[in-house]
Amino acid sequence: MPTQIQDYRSPKVTVIGAGNVGGMLAQRIAKENLADVVLYDVVEGKPQGIALDLLQAHAISNHDRKISGTNDYSDTKDSDVIVVTAGLPRKEGMSRNDLLKINAGIVQDVVKNAIALSPHAILLIVTNPLDVMTYLAWQVSGLPPHRVVGMAGVLDAARFQTFIAMELKTSSADIYTTVLGGHGDLMLPLPRLSTVNGVPITQLLSEDAIARLVERTRNGGAEIVKLLKNGSAYFAPSAATYKMVESIISDRHRIFPAAAYLSGEYGLKNIFIGVPIQLGRQGVEKVIELQLTDQEIATLHASAASIQENINLLG
Numbered sequence: 374m375p376t377q378i379q380d381y382r383s384p385k386v387t388v389i390g391a392g393n394v395g396g397m398l399a400q401r402i403a404k405e406n407l408a409d410v411v412l413y414d415v416v417e418g419k420p421q422g423i424a425l426d427l428l429q430a431h432a433i434s435n436h437d438r439k440i441s442g443t444n445d446y447s448d449t450k451d452s453d454v455i456v457v458t459a460g461l462p463r464k465e466g467m468s469r470n471d472l473l474k475i476n477a478g479i480v481q482d483v484v485k486n487a488i489a490l491s492p493h494a495i496l497l498i499v500t501n502p503l504d505v506m507t508y509l510a511w512q513v514s515g516l517p518p519h520r521v522v523g524m525a526g527v528l529d530a531a532r533f534q535t536f537i538a539m540e541l542k543t544s545s546a547d548i549y550t551t552v553l554g555g556h557g558d559l560m561l562p563l564p565r566l567s568t569v570n571g572v573p574i575t576q577l578l579s580e581d582a583i584a585r586l587v588e589r590t591r592n593g594g595a596e597i598v599k600l601l602k603n604g605s606a607y608f609a610p611s612a613a614t615y616k617m618v619e620s621i622i623s624d625r626h627r628i629f630p631a632a633a634y635l636s637g638e639y640g641l642k643n644i645f646i647g648v649p650i651q652l653g654r655q656g657v658e659k660v661i662e663l664q665l666t667d668q669e670i671a672t673l674h675a676s677a678a679s680i681q682e683n684i685n686l687l688g
């Protein structure tokens with residue numbers, strides 16, 4: 374019997390926006406040998422230059438993933454995942470919502486163009502203001518809601534994890550945290566569900582210390598914007614986005630917080646907001662409903678109201 378030869382096509386990830394987050398993400402995807410990467414940007418030469426630079430870096434670190442840069446959407450055709458990082462980052466003194474109008478125009482444009490050529494892709498949004506842009510991307514794409522997801526919770530949880538590790542002078546590797554809600558001032562870190570390898574942090578840290586770390590997590594993005602002065606964080610954001618891309622491409626069904634569409638869960642409807650989800654090759658496989666206290670639910674609903682206000686501003 375002849376051996377049947379199958380066509381094992383390499384997974385293909387398109388990253389739209391070859392800026393700080395997009396460039397770092399492309400590097401991780403290729404270096405971890407996860408997928409071929411197409412970097413798309415509106416600026417001529419930028420994605421091509423970054424792709425060439427990355428290929429040369431990877432010649433040193435020995436892998437053969439294809440990385441290409443383009444200003445032509447036709448090169449993004451038949452992508453398995455489309456990650457949208459295109460848009461302006463904020464500068465010192467701005468809130469993420471100050472980016473609403475300008476980034477809405479960009480997200481609308483790129484999603485329409487990219488999804489037309491990759492109708493089976495999972496759409497992963499990074500551009501801020503995150504929850505509103507994820508909603509807008511879903512509307513423009515015409516995709517079923519489980520195929521659209523936004524990255525924020527993995528990053529916010531990693532920040533909370535880092536600050537707890539710094540406070541306890543322990544390894545962040547042993548710390549598990551979760552952060553719900555919108556990616557803004559009203560996000561909801563959950564100390565009562567955060568542990569150091571099973572030991573509740575409420576047993577290890579005082580209430581005051583926890584309140585301080587929660588507040589620092591809420592302002593985690595702004596703290597870095599203030600230090601950088603001319604842009605926002607990108608190492609941890611690209612690492613967090615990579616974790617989500619990997620769970621999709623490798624169909625790992627991992628569970629973590631991300632902006633997902635709610636249709637009644639947590640008493641919320643027709644909105645994208647950060648909640649625990651299970652993520653795999655088909656997109657959001659499950660939204661997990663945690664038992665929240667009345668106060669936590671109130672914060673989550675206040676966060677949802679703020680997202681809705683901004684959606685309404687888009688008209």
Ligand SMILES: NC(=O)C1=CN([C@@H]2O[C@H](COP(=O)(O)OP(=O)(O)OC[C@H]3O[C@@H](n4cnc5c(N)ncnc54)[C@H](O)[C@@H]3O)[C@@H](O)[C@H]2O)C=CC1
Pocket residue numbers: 389390391392393394395413414415416419458459460461462463472476479482483498499500501502503524525528556604605606607610
């Ligand atoms: N969700 C989250 O947790 C995070 C979100 N962000 C957001 O991600 C976005 C990107 O941040 P950075 O990479 O630091 O910014 P950046 O300025 O380094 O890169 C943005 C890229 O988008 C490109 N771009 C602009 N308009 C475009 C269009 N119409 N089509 C294609 N490309 C276009 C620009 O040319 C630029 O290369 C920002 O909106 C930022 O706020 C950043 C970090 C974390």
Ligand SMILES: O=C([O-])CC(=O)C(=O)O
Pocket residue numbers: 462463469501528556593594595597598605606610
């Ligand atoms: O702070 C910003 O504008 C970028 C971002 O969302 C983050 O780093 O959390």
